[in-house]
Amino acid sequence: MSETAELDVAHVAKLARLSLTAEETKLFQAQLGRVLEYARKLRELDVSAVEDAAHAVPIFNLFREDEPRPGLTAEEALANAPRQANGLFVVPKVVE
């Protein structure tokens, strides 16, 4: 099965919460199909005994004192809100 057949751009766009036009869907299907075809070369390598590298420099468990520090004020945090009222972010209704 080819990579292009595996990748269903319209389905993935739903998972990503991203509306695509019919033209975008068709274009991305072709373009990303070629990218995945290229990425197929990763399968040439035997990696069964290799560990993942989630980070370039593995550092773990950094601790600091849990002390209160000043942060943004409510006003500063709301300064970029698309809509706000009463010191809160206004969002579309989610419960009928």
Added chain:
Amino acid sequence: MNGSDLTALSIAELQALLRRREISTREVLEKLRDRIAATEPQIDAYLSLDFDEALRQAERADVNLPLGGVPIAIKDIISVAGQPCTCASRILQNYRAPYDATIIRKLREAGAIPFGKTNMDEFAMGASTENSSVKLTRNPWDPSRVPGGSSGGSAAAVAAGTAFGALGTDTGGSIRQPAALSGVVGFKPSYGRVSRFGLVAFASSLDQAGPLTRTVRDAALLLNAIAGPDPRDSTCLNEVVPDYTADLGRDLRGVRLGLPKEYMIEGIAPEVRAAIDQAAAHFTSLGAEIIEVSLPHTEYAIASYYMIACAEASANLARFDGVRFGHRAENPSNLLDHYNRTRAEGFGPEVKRRIILGTYVLSSGYYEAYYARAQKVRTLIRRDFADAFAKVDALISPTSPVPAFPFGERSSDPLQMYLADIFTNAASLAGICGISLPCGFAKTEGGRQLPIGLQLLGKALDEGRILQIAHAYEQSTEWHKQRPPIGETSNAQRPTPNAQR
């Protein structure tokens, strides 16, 4: 000294004038503003400028600080309190940063003055700055060509004399490649050397901020200011910052440089190959030893990089949901419609592509085949570098296989654009440090000079070493003294942005 002479100075030279009181910080800013007014219409490097605020800061500038009174341009992905931070995206069109990134706070503490935000590929996704949703930035050496990317505005501004130095970010080459294509110095620190707090995240395991400057010494000065631990970024390494200017001037006797045989691929422009051969010979004449080394997994780096970078991007960009900041779609029928349309309207084509690719490689059924496999290949690439650095002090290679390319040449095919990262992606995956510096010129058919970049890679936290090697090369060559022919380009055809790709 006239204005364009002044704005062509290195940071070190400018500081000498400031400290001798031969010029004031205010005068420097005014000369810079004049230079920008005169040349910016040809280059379009900036997305926003705030000279009023910069001039206020100039009043309090202490020129005896490490970067006292030095104006620095900032890529528009780095938060500067009160300034726009758009990432060249419609989704952040009206966003203003509520706080300073740690590296901006550190720059200010060193006395530097951030005065403007530079153009970039949207969310740092690209290698040409053509993915900016705002405008194209033109290469100061040839206005029909790209400045590289994603930090293309920062690179072009430094090349054009409209910034003494700039900050950029490098996820897979986005400082080094535009530095190479625009003929300036670009430095990518080791992962964790510099705080990421206040940077808009693209790929969190890869992103690093660093300087773009006209000289290696200037890069060391800026790195001195921005490097170091940050309690606000737990991936930032708790390691002492040495003085990166300390070893500048030391000779190269006994230094071993590796030439990775896998990097001498087909597809390198002949002028680039010749310039690198010449640079290797020059290093030998300076007393260094050139050794062929092998990075056997090089050919898998781009595939591994794009799987990982896009996966991380798809997760990071989930925060752009139209709730707390950024663009919001009008009159949604329900919450799902609100998300779907907000993001469709706010993101440009390359960002959408990478979100789709990243979501796909993380999705059930494909995670193992793509993402997990790419992470394992990343381990192999890290081992390649560890083996090489057991034999040599630094690696040398081209930064980009080609000099600056014309607008539109690669933008219609994302894979072709991705392949431009061949020499920079692997180092990003391994978290090591790298620098690009000018090492020659190619000539266009129209007789223009296009800069060629030499990349030096060093092991993690060995920043001082590659700065020393780069400085020895720079100071014994003339490439960095060349300036682009700005002022001769006023009749140039204005390129038009590609609408939908």
